[in-house]
Amino acid sequence: MDTTILLASVISSAAPIIFATLGETFTERAGIVNLSLDGTILLSAMVGFVVAYNTHNLILAFLASGLTGAAVASIVAIGSLFYGLSQVAIGFVLTLTCRDLAYFLGNAYTRLPGPQVKHLAIPLLKDLPFIGPVFFNHNLVVYLSYVLIIFSWYYFYKTKAGLILRACGENPVAAYSRGINVKLHQLAYTLWGGFWVGLSGASYSLLFKPGWGRPQGAEGIGWIALAIVIFGGWDPLKVALGTYFFAFLQLVGILLQSSYPQIPSQVFQVAPFPLMILMLVIMHISSQKTAKLDPQPQHLSPIQRLLRFLKTTPPAALGSNVHTKEF
Amino acid sequence: AQEKPFTFALLLVGPYNDHGWSQAHYEAGKALEQESHGKLKMIYIDKVNPADRPGITVPQLVDELVDQGAKLIFATSDDMKDGIREAALQHPDVYFVHISGDDVLQGKAPKNLSNLMGKMIYGKMMAGFMAGLVTKTGKIAYLGPLINDETRRLANSAYLGARYAWTKVLHKDPKKLKFSVNWIGFWFNIPGVTADPTQVTKNFFNSGYDVVISGIDTTEAIVVAKQFRNQGKQVWAIPYDYKKSCQEGGDVCLGVPYFNWKPGYKHFINAVLNKTWQQEWLWMPPYWQDINNKDRSPIGFIVGPTVNKKIKTALANFIEQLSSKQIQLFKGPLYYQDGSVFLRAGEIASDKKIWYSKQLLKGMQGPSSAK
């Protein structure tokens, strides 16, 4: 399989994960951890398929999944913001519950052939020598993932709203004293993040793993998405990069399997996740090292620069429940 | 005032509506139930696999079914082997049929346990034959489930079919035919556990294979093939197990070898009803007069909706010659992958020899058993 095809399939198979990771990035940058991704993706995948199957309207289906994701996220947000519950606790319970709920409600739709997102090459761009086949010979979902990446970056660092978003995650009390309605923002961004997670679910059941079934095929993605957000240091571009890296690992797994039949396929199956964890460890060590590096980047060796690049600091108030009656 | 119906039960490995192996069993049972005008009652539990029903064992489920009044229980998956044997010992007054098993051949089975299987080898030969005829690149892929005697047997049959079409019908160079097998690890996708059939199939098509013969219970092959066709690529797929699974495929589907469990089930139900049960290991051949006969033929092959006349006729007389034994594909000389002899020159394989296929055949790529 030549490199263009390889890259193209990396790009496309990363798209749904991009939705999940960047959605979660929004949520976590606002200071909320929504751990329920794995369940949410399945539930919204189910909803998306059911809607598409009954209405044959993909737009509607994606919308429905998005709303499902937002609905689940709202449980986490409301629970932690207005009732001071542990975000991790709710998130984890929801992960399991939503999964079973999806299997329970979707049972009747198992393995039915349903509508799918159409392939759609972009007329002129697709003919560009190498770029074309890699980036512009996919479908709307993949293109949407590009849009999301660029949008998130611009939104985070170039707009006032993005600044406020980061402020909420950094120090909610201070944000409040600056006249920002922190809870409202955190709620909003949790829902917004959940919405994208929902879309990721839909893009599985309507494109990448068409149809519904038990198992659907998107199981486990949610957890990986959560890890990638850390890996990407809560920065939209780095997160996107991490997502592509993971998609690459997955694909390589399958390629190697066919070229090294003596190694059991299971090894390749489980490889990507531990590798992500390994990367987290490396990042940890690197961030310890970089603490001692001198601040002027021009004095750094390439490795040191890489370490500095990998170094991450989470939003200061991530996952903490600011729960004063004053708010 | 009729006496209360005779209850038989199914243990389905997948969802009853999986458009594959499990649904084939389910519909056979349903059909019998309906035709019996209330004399027969079918109950079933689906998704009987540890991944879907964590912590539940086959004997436990059999207890449930017996509580529900089941007198005859069909266990429809290879990996219920041990469980069903255990259950049969626990319930000597209930009859059991283990599909695709060989406990009887092995002499491990108690009296009340029989084995049933259809001679899908012919179905796979036809599938292989079709693939051999249509492939442009000469690269045929076989999407294999887990590795055991049965799956090796079927993969081998498909290969022989393809090779026949390639060499004897198209008269092409056997060296130019590439037939590789990729095992995903189970009968259907279990994320994080099995290889992902969607990805595997995509990978096949991306690396130049243009026909994928599915050996797994679910329809990924067809779905992916359709996606590639929509992108304007010339690819085909051949699903498995279930009569109707070709319909969703449209023109990428060359046809489907499927099981029709009605005759087999009927045989054992009557055996119990007429008290003529004796333990048997039943490997039912197709009903050659009409392999798609709903009541007589345990296996069949339905040609894809858009396959052209020429190929249809070719297949027709291939089947004709198979039934008249003019073509004997399991005929020596045949060698295993490691070069050891499977059939000496001129030797025609016995059922038992075919049943216990120890390796893939020479000329096929892919592992013969997990390392």
Next chain:
Amino acid sequence: MKIRLENICKYYGKVKANDKISFTIEPNSIHGILGENGAGKSTLMKILAGFTPKTSGKIFINGQMVNYNTPTKALELGIGMLYQDPQDFAGLTVLENFLLGLKTSWKIKEYEYTVKLTNLCQQLGFKLQPEAYLKDLTVGERQQLEIVRLLALGVEVLILDEPSTGISTQQKQILFTALKRLAKQGKSILLVSHKLEDITELCDQVTVLSNGQVTGEFMAPLDTEQLLECMFGQKLKQIINSGSIFPQPKNKSTPLVQVRDICSDHGRIRLKNCSLSIYPGEIIGIAGLENSGQELFLRILAGLVRPQKGTITINGKNLTEKNNRTFLQNHIHFIPTNRLEEGLFADLTLLEHYLLVFQQSFWLKSKSAYKLCLQKIEDLKIKGLPNTPAKALSGGNQQRLLLSLLPRQAKLLILEHPTRGLDVESALWVWQYLQKCYGLKASIVFSSPELDEIFQVAHKVIVFYNGQILLSKKISDTTPEEVGNAIAGKVEHA
């Protein structure tokens, strides 16, 4: 802008933080709020700034009553507050912090606001780089940024809650001149503090609070004696006529602990060749601006942080590279200044604290621990019961609990600003307690931003100035002025 407060009350459960407070704040003047810890100053200010809703009472601006309960509203009315604990975003840049809360367009116009920021800074004589990250700034600079920001918002009333704590003398001067200038420009400024000198230097008018109530109002010129009287009543006399608390240790003994040229860099703070010898029974006070390295030095001394270079020896034993376990075994104990965060287990009860610290046996013996617990509560006059969780104790009582957890046989006590957040009375008590238990028996190394405290209790003072020990003298051989200069980085002799 003229503000009148009438019968402001704020109750936290039983605690009456503010109780029927009424007074008036005149325009273009600096109004001081004075009071011991927990007097209710911050609470009142937070109410005025709309951060905390009041329980009851009225607020009038220029004669008409206003009703608001969010900071935003307060800001719209022109009331802005500089909080006791900085309310800003360490992870963001100066510019971003400046922008947050301003009415700006949806897109960030970096250039425009950079200009605006620098202009304002120049007017007030502040120096801030817009692109610097806030976590790399000193508290003083953070305050400056906050003031600039509030001005940019166009506040008329500027509330500062203890601005002079933890900032350098120069920064203090810069700040005060800026404040004076603002007052002239017609802003009214509310200055909260328990530092008399600040108040007397700046304020035209002072209101004194004492446990939640107004106990006096004064106009400039201010009389220190009077103010003290009003704040503490009789308490003060005791400090003034209680000299140095600890007896001098007998001289020419061998040092207990020797620290030789420690080097360590920990983020921003870097220690360079710090050496110190501690003799038995000696009390050493560490002065210096915050983030001059004394925090790090104390933790290295306690074995909580390992130095990159240098040696630490106790009675000749080399403890370098050992973890704090071994330091404890050598009777070196550390009490951090932020108690709940570093020193205590918020949700554990007093009893559980004692069980944990004083019992080494596998099985828990609750009975004996209970006796001990009651004993300690008795001895240290802790306002709490054996089953009170530490978090429900007041700051001072938390400090008492921490002290009660020190073992008798301690040889070296390392105390980080032990009297932080304590009023003069309880501060005095703490030192007397330490003297009673450890006088001559153990050495004490403590840090404190209050010079007078150091001069009161220490035998020896050392001054940290960005990571170096700039001055190390016997109290008897130095003067507050010298030390003060050293803190600011000025030393006479070459």
Next chain:
Amino acid sequence: MLKSYYSLINKWLIALVCVVAVTSILLLFAHTPPLTTYKLLLKGSLSSRAKLARVFQVWVPLMLCSCGLLFTFSMKLWNIGIEGQVMLGAIGATASLMWISPHFAPWMCLILSLGIAFILGALWGFGSGLLKTSGGVNEIFGGLGLNFVAQGLILWLIFGPWKRPGIASMSGTKPFDVSLWLPHIHRFPVLGMLLALIIFILTAILLSSTRQGLKFKALGINPKAGKLYGLSPTANTLIAMTLAGGCAGLCGFFQVTGVYHRLIPAISSNYGYLSLLVVMLANYKWWPIPFISFFFACLNVGSIQLPLILKIDSSLSGVIQGICVLVFIWVKQLSVFERADDT
């Protein structure tokens, strides 16, 4: 005093009503009569001795895992890696049975494999502990990673070294000889139940009345302060993780010797995740564990009836369990506020 009891009962009543309400709505949504469903769940789990026996077969592993989780939770650690620890325990048990069963008496083999299972599980727990303490990886993700690795390991063993002659299938390794099955009485896993009880009692004692228990609690609240009193957060984290892993390992042992009598890919049966819910529902206290485990076990076993008779998916049980926990933590928090308000 009376008031507090009243509010307690009140609280539970609210919780119960909520759970039933939500579930019923769901069922109506799936066009199934709620009442019959509940009856079915009850009958399916308690109506016969055989069914009760099966409930206990689920109860035992839930108990074992929950006990392990009590340690980690008291350190405020989310030991999601428990699944993998169960798997490693199972691997240990299988390996030891395979290798030594020819040479020793069955009961000796069982005891030995119990030991090995404990050790391997403990090691795996220690692993994710180490990832946290010196790898800086949050235990949730470290644990998950190790879960995947453990899953891969099992699959590799089943498909590779331990595969049945000529076959490589998900149906697992060759079943053990009956002599190596953990003895049952009328299908009641008595030995397993005994094991679970012993572990439970030990856990309760260790947490409530030993210094180690208090250490866990204290360091869970404030590791920084712990250092000041010579308690090592790192060491205790590792201890807690190791103990948890050990208990999980025992669960794996039971799954192999008491339930499946062989190693299968899904040997952990998600009991690890489920017991996280159990402990949360127990509000991280030890005394409710047995009852909640029993309740959850009933749901699991009873749910087989659903597809059989009502033709609905048995994942409903999982949904009910989840809703229980959600509603519970919610109601608990509510009542906390009441208390805060009326002071």
